[in-house]
Amino acid sequence: MTSDNFIKIKAPSSKSMSHRALIAGAFSDGSTVVLDPLDSNDINRTMDCLSTMGAEFSVEQNSTVAIGMQGGPRGGAKEPAVLEMRDSGTTCRLLTAIAGAGKGVFRVQGTPRMHDRPIGELTNALESQGVKVTFADKQGYPPVTLESNGFIGGEIEISLEESSQYLSGLLLAAPYAHETTVIKVVGKKAVSWPYVALTLKVMEDFKISFSVEKLKDGQWEKTDWRTVSKVVPGEIRFRVNPSDYQRDSYSVEGDWSNGSYFLAAGAVGTKPVRVEGLAIDSLQGDRAIVDILKAMGAKIESDSSGVTVYPSKLHGIEVDMGLCPDLVPTVAVAAAFADSPTTITNVAHLRIKECDRLDASATEVMRAGGKAEVGDDFIKIIPAPLKKGEKIVFSTYDDHRLAMSTAIFSLAGIEAVAEEPQCVAKSFPDFWKEWDKIKKGNGC
Incomplete structure (x- = not known):
């Protein structure tokens, strides 16, 4: 069939991958060129919040240069660094976890609809890492203030019944922990697993040290994360070692x-x-x-x-x-x-x-x-x-x-x-x- 006989469309760049690549670039030492990131409101939210925490971005025609945070995400000393999420749920869930792994005071806020979207499952996990969590209005929902001195490491439990982004945020943040972090999936069911696979791909591409383990005959065994197609709560966990994000360039x-x-x-x-x-x-x-x-x-x-x-x-x-x-x-x-x-x-x-x-x-x-x-x-x-x-x-x-x-x-x-x-x-x-x-x- 000739090109005259069909309609041709070019797909925009992946929003999910753009979020993750820019976050990884903001975590890297030096600069990372992210090629063809999506230009959209949600991606701009993520870059703005990362900039508030210490990263820098230079937006060019078909690429964005990310200059990494020095020493990890930084909040305010007394007054919180305001992380304005507006209506980007992905930004909110990923960067709330990342702020928890930072140092200082952070305030997570957004639009009225964002303040109706739950985040308590994630903040419970952050509290297990020593983060002080204070909700401004409704328990378990933004706006929320985080006071952190970095992740402790050790074991974290998280349910994916509401969103896989809770796990993705914790995974992206875990390399900043003081010691190895083991994240165990709990609950009744797990939704949206493929988005976690995208997170693991970016982490692997940026040279983060991690492994995925599945429960088999009562023993935890390492497994190739690419072969995981379904997550059964209680039967999978993620081991992330303290490590540095490293990548010169990344194409979305x-x-x-x-x-x-x-x-x-x-x-x-x-x-x-x-x-x-x-x-x-x-x-x-x-x-x-x-x-x-x-x-x-x-x-x-x-x-x-x-x-x-x-x-x-x-x-x-x-x-x-x-x-x-x-x-x-x-x-x-x-x-x-x-x-x-x-x-x-x-x-x-x-x-x-x-x-x-x-x-x-x-x-x-x-x-x-x-x-x-x-x-x-x-x-x-x-x-x-x-x-x-x-x-x-x-x-x-x-x-x-x-x-x-x-x-x-x-x-x-x-x-x-x-x-x-x-x-x-x-x-x-x-x-x-x-x-x-x-x-x-x-x-x-």
Whole structure:
């Protein structure tokens, strides 16, 4: 197929990898060149907070130079260094842990929605490391003040029922501990494991000394972290030794989360879509969009430089999306184009994202004419005739993923309008410019 016969999109750089690479660069001695980091509001939050703690950044056209903190994260001596998270949940969870491993007083704060998102599981772990934690208002929620003299090391327990970012933050911070740190996963279940794998990849790439151990026949045995596909609480732990981040340069790969809207557009539209810059062997959990769309009946081809999705007749499936929660709004909208119901399970943690993404996704599917049911841990999409020919203003909930996913409804003949189009700047400022290519190619 010639290039004239499909719509070509370049995937933006990975938000998850950009956060982690810039953090690792800020921890390194000297300077690290981070190539192709994502330019977005969330990434700017992370850099601003790291700068408050002592790092420096020089932003150039296709790279950012990170100049490492001298002696680790630094807070205020008496008055706290203010870490302004705004609405970036990733920044909040990763850098709260990192502040805990620093020295001085830090205040973690953000938007009203951020102050409704729990962080108590993480701060409990920080308290076990000698950090003094003081909540300003509601116990277990920001704003919160941390007073720290660095991590003690030793054993830490953390539950991943709410977020894997708690563990990622502790892992990134643990090399600063005074002695070896052993982090054990506890609780009833663990969500979003692939994001932890991304953290371990960056740590390995920056020469951090660590190992992953699994419980086998009552004994802890080292295992290759790349072979871990599922985490069973109580049966896995992470051993991180005091060590220095070291890397001259680091290249950030394309983002499967933000590529998902265009891949779904290829399946439900009238013209194939090719998304370039996506590595099919990526550790990103949202690479699962390929398997999900294939299971729904989409024809997909991939090579070393990208993925192409062809217009296809979709049918409903039942799918556990506990490992790839950011894809749920995309899949919910794509499911409204199918010929039978789709049930998405193991996604209770979506209720504490930028908004309650289960209720919000259901509401917007119904606004477009579809039907939806929501439970504590699932969402079911029941296809019904969509409102072709109508202009619909979709609520965005100040949530970038809702805004981008509902744009897909324009391929149903709906004049889809985002209530707050600017909210996509959180992760993908150029989304609407790229989406215009989809609309033009489909004659919208």
